[in-house]
Amino acid sequence: EAAALAEPVAAASAAEGSVRRVRCISDIHVDEEENRQWLAGLPEHLEDVLIVAGDLSDNLARARSALRTLKGKYGEVLCVPGNVGVGS
Numbered sequence: 827e828a829a830a831l832a833e834p835v836a837a838a839s840a841a842e843g844s845v846r847r848v849r850c851i852s853d854i855h856v857d858e859e860e861n862r863q864w865l866a867g868l869p870e871h872l873e874d875v876l877i878v879a880g881d882l883s884d885n886l887a888r889a890r891s892a893l894r895t896l897k898g899k900y901g902e903v904l905c906v907p908g909n910v911g912v913g914s
Contacts, residue, residue: 845873846874847873847875848874848877849871850878851878853880854881854882854883855881855883856883857888862888862892865895865896870899871900872900872901875900876896876899876900877904877906878903878906880907881909
């Protein structure tokens with residue numbers, strides 16, 4: 827099962843007067859169809875930063891596709907390889 831989004835950490839942006847949140851998910855395992863559907867259904871948070879903390883996929887094409895999907899939903903996406911999958 828894909829990991830739930832952690833509670834966001836708010837960071838005030840003095841220049842914009844807005845709040846930017848940093849969210850973190852891990853163990854998405856998009857090799858599983860159910861997890862790909864979950865990922866596609868995530869709401870947009872275009873002002874936020876998302877950290878993908880490992881275990882995305884064993885398949886490079888699926889990992890890239892998942893990151894593209896996430897980039898369309900978040901302002902910035904950072905990915906750190908985990909102990910399973912591409913890059914481990």
